[in-house]
Amino acid sequence: xxxxxxxxxxxxxxxxxxxxxxxxxxxxxxxxxxxxxxNGNMDIYVxxxxxxNARTVSRNDAWDWYPTWSPDGKEIAFSSxxxxxxxxxxxxxxxxxxxxxxxxxxxxxxxxxxxxxxxxAYTRHEGRLSEVHVMDADGANSRPLTDGPAATExxxxxxxxxxAYxTQDGVRMVGPDGADPxxxxxxxxxxxxxxxxxxxxxxxxxxxRSPDIYVVDIDGRDPVRLTKHGxxxxxxxxxxxxxxxxxxxxxxxxxNIYVVDVxxxxxxxxxxxxxTLDGQPAWARPGASLLAAAAGVAPATWGWLxxxxxx
Numbered sequence: 001x002x003x004x005x006x007x008x009x010x011x012x013x014x015x016x017x018x019x020x021x022x023x024x025x026x027x028x029x030x031x032x033x034x035x036x037x038x039n040g041n042m043d044i045y046v047x048x049x050x051x052x053n054a055r056t057v058s059r060n061d062a063w064d065w066y067p068t069w070s071p072d073g074k075e076i077a078f079s080s081x082x083x084x085x086x087x088x089x090x091x092x093x094x095x096x097x098x099x100x101x102x103x104x105x106x107x108x109x110x111x112x113x114x115x116x117x118x119x120x121a122y123t124r125h126e127g128r129l130s131e132v133h134v135m136d137a138d139g140a141n142s143r144p145l146t147d148g149p150a151a152t153e154x155x156x157x158x159x160x161x162x163x164a165y166x167t168q169d170g171v172r173m174v175g176p177d178g179a180d181p182x183x184x185x186x187x188x189x190x191x192x193x194x195x196x197x198x199x200x201x202x203x204x205x206x207x208x209r210s211p212d213i214y215v216v217d218i219d220g221r222d223p224v225r226l227t228k229h230g231x232x233x234x235x236x237x238x239x240x241x242x243x244x245x246x247x248x249x250x251x252x253x254x255x256n257i258y259v260v261d262v263x264x265x266x267x268x269x270x271x272x273x274x275x276t277l278d279g280q281p282a283w284a285r286p287g288a289s290l291l292a293a294a295a296g297v298a299p300a301t302w303g304w305l306x307x308x309x310x311x
Contacts, residue, residue: 030240033057033067033076033282034257038274044078044091049239049283051257051271057091064089066110069284070137071117076282077101079109088122088139101139112154112163113137119176121145121154121163132165134176145178153191158198166190171203184220193236193245202226202236202245213247215262226260227268233258240285246271248279255279 033046039056042063047054058064062082069076070090077090083100086107091098102108107125114120117137124133124144132154135142145154145163153166156176164173164184171185171192184192188206195201199218204211213236216223227233231251238245242262249258252270255277260268272278 030284031073032246033069033284034278035065035067035280036274036276036278038276038278044076057093057096066280067282068111068113069282070113071115071285073284077111077113077120079111088120090137099139101135101137102142103139108133110153112156114156114176115158115160121156121176123152123154125152132163134163145174145176146172148172155192155194157194158196164192164194164201166192171201185216185223189214191235193238195238196240196242202238204234204236204247213245213260215245224264226262226264229268235280237281237283239283246281246283248281257281 030049031046032049033044035042036045037043041061042065043056044058044064044067045054045056057076060080060082062080064078064080064082066079067076068078074094075090075092077088079086080089082089085105086109087103088101088108088111089098090101101120102122104124108122109125110123112121119134120137121132121134124131128149130150130152131147132145132151133142134145146165148167150168151165151172155164157163161175162173163176164171170183170187170189173182173184174180184201185203185205189203191204193202200215201218202213202215205214210230210232211234212225212227212229213233214223214225226245227247229249229251231249233247233249233251235248236245237247244259244261246257246259248255249268254275256270256272256274257278258268258270260266
């Protein structure tokens, strides 16, 4: 989502028969939701953090993308064109029911649930203007949070006090009521993601080369470059224990998901090798078991799906 070559809409699909999918036993890990077109259509999948046990949770002819977990792990909010417009929907994993949250002729995408589950931030694109909006979790009381020409990809801080988002001139932050705006990272930076402890932010940035993944302290000092590759790296997301970052990469052709240790000691390792477009990983917190649709999908890996339209 934040860049010329790798910023666009994402795709996924939702309709379900229910199958219990237990979370991994390791407390540091959890279930991953992601978008993929491995079955010929852009669908939303869930899988274990090692890429195994992948199952689709969406079966729809329309494109669905941008999955994000509710804090209790019972729902996945996502963007979909199933009703003709790009709108925000929420999927109940227990029974496959979906509810439509936005009803505008504009493009609504990239939802992000607040930590307490009461609100959802998202991007609304109308004409040449993209703004971050915030609404109640049931879709009511939507209001704009930003007024810039290109504000996208909101991300809530762990305590819910700040929302980071991408702009044409870097990563900015603002309170959920629109107060106290801050220009956090300047330049070609986007795709912000808060660490679980709220003390660091991961993002993608470009200098003189292709985009890479960076991590910076909340005071904006001492950015650390985690990836160094000629391919495109973007869309970072933290593991629940804060030790790893998953991200989408086009370094090997197509799009796959990689994981890198935050301490930077080891090289990034590929999690998906589907030969299609995998991406937009969304890491759920560890907790109770989740219900996901099986629909006969063989175990696979997690991933992205980004290449349809651009800002």
